[in-house]
Amino acid sequence: MQGNEIIVAALERAGVDTIFAYPGGASMEIHQALTRSKRIRTILPRHEQGGVFAAEGYARATGKAGVCMATSGPGATNLVTGIADASLDSVPLVAISGQVPHSMIGRNAFQETDMFGITLPIVKHSYLITDVNDIARIIVEAFHIAQTGRPGPVVIDIPKNVQQQRTVPVFPKGPSLRGYNPEQRADDASLEQVLALIAKAERPVLYVGGGIITGNASQELCAFVEATQIPVATTLMGCGAFPELHPLSLRWLGMHGAAFANWAVNGELRKEKLSDGSEQVVNVAPGADLLLAFGVRFDDRVTGNVAKFCEHGTIVHIDIDASELNKNKPVQYPIVSDIRHALRRMNELLKQRPLRQRCPAWHQQIARWKEQAPFHYRLTEEVLKSQHMRDHMNGRADEVVLPQMAIQMLYELTQGDAIITTGVGQHQMWAAQYYPCKHPRQLLTSAGLGSMGFGFPAALGAKVARPNRHVIDIDGDGSFLMNVQELATAHIEGIPAKAMILNNQHLGMVMQWEDRFYAGRRGHTYLGDPENKKQIYPDFVAVAQSFNVPAERVMFKRDLRPAIQRMLDSDQPYVLDVITPYTEHVLPFIPANRTVAEMIYDE
Ligand SMILES: Cc1ncc(C[n+]2csc(CCOP(=O)(O)OP(=O)(O)O)c2C)c(N)n1
Ligand SMILES: [Mg+2]
Numbered sequence: 292m293q294g295n296e297i298i299v300a301a302l303e304r305a306g307v308d309t310i311f312a313y314p315g316g317a318s319m320e321i322h323q324a325l326t327r328s329k330r331i332r333t334i335l336p337r338h339e340q341g342g343v344f345a346a347e348g349y350a351r352a353t354g355k356a357g358v359c360m361a362t363s364g365p366g367a368t369n370l371v372t373g374i375a376d377a378s379l380d381s382v383p384l385v386a387i388s389g390q391v392p393h394s395m396i397g398r399n400a401f402q403e404t405d406m407f408g409i410t411l412p413i414v415k416h417s418y419l420i421t422d423v424n425d426i427a428r429i430i431v432e433a434f435h436i437a438q439t440g441r442p443g444p445v446v447i448d449i450p451k452n453v454q455q456q457r458t459v460p461v462f463p464k465g466p467s468l469r470g471y472n473p474e475q476r477a478d479d480a481s482l483e484q485v486l487a488l489i490a491k492a493e494r495p496v497l498y499v500g501g502g503i504i505t506g507n508a509s510q511e512l513c514a515f516v517e518a519t520q521i522p523v524a525t526t527l528m529g530c531g532a533f534p535e536l537h538p539l540s541l542r543w544l545g546m547h548g549a550a551f552a553n554w555a556v557n558g559e560l561r562k563e564k565l566s567d568g569s570e571q572v573v574n575v576a577p578g579a580d581l582l583l584a585f586g587v588r589f590d591d592r593v594t595g596n597v598a599k600f601c602e603h604g605t606i607v608h609i610d611i612d613a614s615e616l617n618k619n620k621p622v623q624y625p626i627v628s629d630i631r632h633a634l635r636r637m638n639e640l641l642k643q644r645p646l647r648q649r650c651p652a653w654h655q656q657i658a659r660w661k662e663q664a665p666f667h668y669r670l671t672e673e674v675l676k677s678q679h680m681r682d683h684m685n686g687r688a689d690e691v692v693l694p695q696m697a698i699q700m701l702y703e704l705t706q707g708d709a710i711i712t713t714g715v716g717q718h719q720m721w722a723a724q725y726y727p728c729k730h731p732r733q734l735l736t737s738a739g740l741g742s743m744g745f746g747f748p749a750a751l752g753a754k755v756a757r758p759n760r761h762v763i764d765i766d767g768d769g770s771f772l773m774n775v776q777e778l779a780t781a782h783i784e785g786i787p788a789k790a791m792i793l794n795n796q797h798l799g800m801v802m803q804w805e806d807r808f809y810a811g812r813r814g815h816t817y818l819g820d821p822e823n824k825k826q827i828y829p830d831f832v833a834v835a836q837s838f839n840v841p842a843e844r845v846m847f848k849r850d851l852r853p854a855i856q857r858m859l860d861s862d863q864p865y866v867l868d869v870i871t872p873y874t875e876h877v878l879p880f881i882p883a884n885r886t887v888a889e890m891i892y893d894e
Pocket of ligand 2: 716
């Protein structure tokens with residue numbers, strides 16, 4: 292067999308059914324072989340970044356490695372953002388790049404870039420294949436590494452001459468990798484210790500993240516919560532790990548998370564001004580005395596000032612990746628383990644010796660906090676006095692569509708069952724706030740890297756993997772524009788993913804920081820046409836239609852519900868451009884590196 296054929300055969304054996312691949316000189320051999328595959332669907336994105344984000348959408352929706360491919364040089368470097376994205380969010384991804392022939396490497400050959408070197412800090416592992424006889428083994432290893440332990444991206448760089456060499460391949464049955472031991476299991480002694488801490492705790496809180504979802508431990512978590520009655524706050528990556536409408540859910544925590552989740556972890560702290568003008572922090576009610584941090588990494592968007600995060604609680608941190616322990620936050624009980632094993636085993640031990648403690652006072656306090664500061668929004672003075680009202684609404688305050696409202700309506704009309712992808716910005720935070728998840732793998736969002744442009748291609752990948760689900764990209768006008776070319780992929784490949792753009796004509800999240808910290812001075816955050824502010828710019832409806840993708844614009848509240856319904860009913864990809872005021876801020880808001888005492892929220 293020729294190298295290119297071995298690559299495709301090895302991918303088939305790895306169970307690959309879809310590859311997002313954009314060809315070029317250094318990868319066209321592999322495309323030739325792909326045309327002959329009966330098992331692999333090759334989807335041509337319109338930009339390699341769209342391809343890698345689509346592969347991530349596929350992976351995030353299924354847990355199976357997403358696969359993408361690009362040619363050497365510019366094709367390969369266009370994958371870099373997606374590889375970094377997969378790295379920060381622990382997404383299993385196999386990214387294949389063509390490379391110039393072996394003999395040309397290091398000579399600044401046409402379209403040569405050192406893909407191995409460029410991606411070295413952002414991969415879980417990488418290969419530069421130099422021998423055709425290594426292809427089959429390396430592809431087995433790549434999928435094994437990407438999908439086991441803490442998942443992540445693996446890059447395989449394949450020079451063109453290797454693709455053209457011939458050999459008799461040996462396909463290994465499974466991987467054999469000395470020194471890679473992804474199975475980690477906590478021993479009973481440390482888990483018993485955790486249970487002893489729980490039995491003593493008066494104000495325990497679970498802080499759980501993406502690790503629960505990638506570790507397929509959601510069911511075990513639910514059983515653990517039933518047995519312990521410990522309230523659960525998730526990270527953004529952990530949304531859906533525990534049903535968000537469950538009475539013990541604290542939704543998600545962090546910079547724009549629920550006030551009650553942040554209070555439960557840190558205590559209700561308030562800054563008060565003293566008569567002499569100085570400020571003091573008042574401790575209104577204490578937070579967790581025991582924090583169970585499972586499958587999380589104490590990201591700064593969660594912790595704010597990390598030294599003050601859960602300052603007075605004992606912290607247990609369980610993670611499969613030992614390098615996460617004591618990295619961002621030193622804890623009293625660091626435990627290396629597959630979280631599913633740890634939860635299963637603790638559930639068994641709890642069955643033998645059920646807990647007596649039920650912490651009624653703590654549950655009452657949390658109920659008070661939930662009542663005191665739920666996620667909510669209202670029509671503010673800022674909206675009423677905004678340019679948006681003058682330019683587009685003719686003063687009709689009752690017809691203005693607030694972004695939160697549009698998401699709530701989408702939730703209602705999909706019964707909360709859709710798979711949601713997002714761009715990055717205000718709309719992303721509102722999507723997570725107003726579309727509570729019932730299940731794992733329901734909210735697919737670029738959390739760690741925060742890559743604008745993620746939403747629509749990720750929705751395509753998710754829809755390919757889950758054709759029977761509604762897949763809807765809740766996007767921003769800035770983010771959507773960054774991979775707008777993928778409308779072509781959606782139409783030509785017949786992938787009916789939908790985009791609901793919350794179009795505020797601004798880089799809303801940056802604008803929010805300008806409003807809060809820069810006296811509202813605009814530094815290149817307006818996306819409309821400054822010469823003609825009354826016009827919505829660009830015209831996404833016309834853009835979509837030029838790709839033969841049906842589209843509609845909604846400006847008034849009365850039109851919103853039927854328009855969302857038409858989008859949902861369509862069997863084609865669809866763009867719904869919902870025009871919203873730019874004056875809304877995402878609340879609550881704990882400014883970067885601050886504490887819950889400085890949380891801004893609407894009381
Ligand atoms: C690729 C990339 N460039 C820049 C940023 C910085 N950034 C974060 S949010 C944001 C604004 C996003 O605007 P939009 O997509 O319209 O969403 P909105 O906040 O208005 O809802 C920007 C520029 C980013 N996260 N990603
Ligand atoms: Mg915007």
